[in-house]
Amino acid sequence: MGETEQIVRQMSEKGLRITEQRRTLAQLFAEAPGYLTPKDVYDHMQRFYPGLSFDTVYRNLRVMLDLGVVEQFAFEEGVKFKLSCEEPHHHHHMICLQCEKTLPIRSCPMPATDVPGGFQVVKHKFEVYGYCSECREPEGESAVAEGEKA
Amino acid sequence: MGETEQIVRQMSEKGLRITEQRRTLAQLFAEAPGYLTPKDVYDHMQRFYPGLSFDTVYRNLRVMLDLGVVEQFAFEEGVKFKLSCEEPHHHHHMICLQCEKTLPIRSCPMPATDVPGGFQVVKHKFEVYGYCSECREPEGESAVAEGEKA
DNA sequence: TTTGGTGCAAAATCTTTGCATAATA
């Protein structure tokens, strides 16, 4: 699993010093399936560095965000982070409501969308939420397969 | 413009007492073109009620949210509110980056989206950002018409 | 007059900043 080292190298190349915390942080993001809140990051790191402070977590998240190593996402419950997509092409995501893992959707709805005249499109967002194959209920328990909902 | 009264009645029917603040709040949302932050709301209301406190704003936003009178939206910059869509049918939005006004998109990309097997779709989000006819630059100044962008 | 709303103050979160110390390159 060289993903961690790849992230570390990416940070190093951009002028950051590689501290133990940052290496652990890189590994955390490399192995995390979904999105992480600053608190998730803190809790995880804290196990390795008992003296860790929250401001270091925020500072490193900020730096990694500025460097493009991670991406930030504003959920209703708050801000979360994940590794930047390696996918070079334009794509969208399916996000698992259980494990928060993201899967790429390569088709883009934009070309087929009828934009009322006069509106100048700059960017768009398309996200599908649901349960991935590992997290979906085995049976049809409370499986409300409501594909239609805002 | 009976929109304000319509909102007020909606609140009243659901058991809320109609205070002057709430009437002003209803009017504010009825007339606001785009999204409002709690601070926007506070600043506006403050002009009419100098003694207004922030907690009242938050409490009323919460109540109106629970009642479905307004909708909450998590932007990167923070949480914002707007009147709930009157549109009864499933739809999506174009959001103006300048005035934040929202316009409905009635076509839904979901049916045409190829969802990888195993993923159980629960809900989705599709939003188009850009400039509405009133806010778009008159000429092609820095009009980067880049319809393609994450 | 009863129930719910408001202002005030204070607390609880969440995030950022200044500064001395410690660690990387």
Add this chain to the structure above:
DNA sequence: TATTATGCAAAGATTTTGCACCAAA
């Protein structure tokens, strides 16, 4: 050894809560 990163403490910013008083119904 020259910066840069960290921990600590404190400050900001945002949002919530308890309580006494006031107002709508």
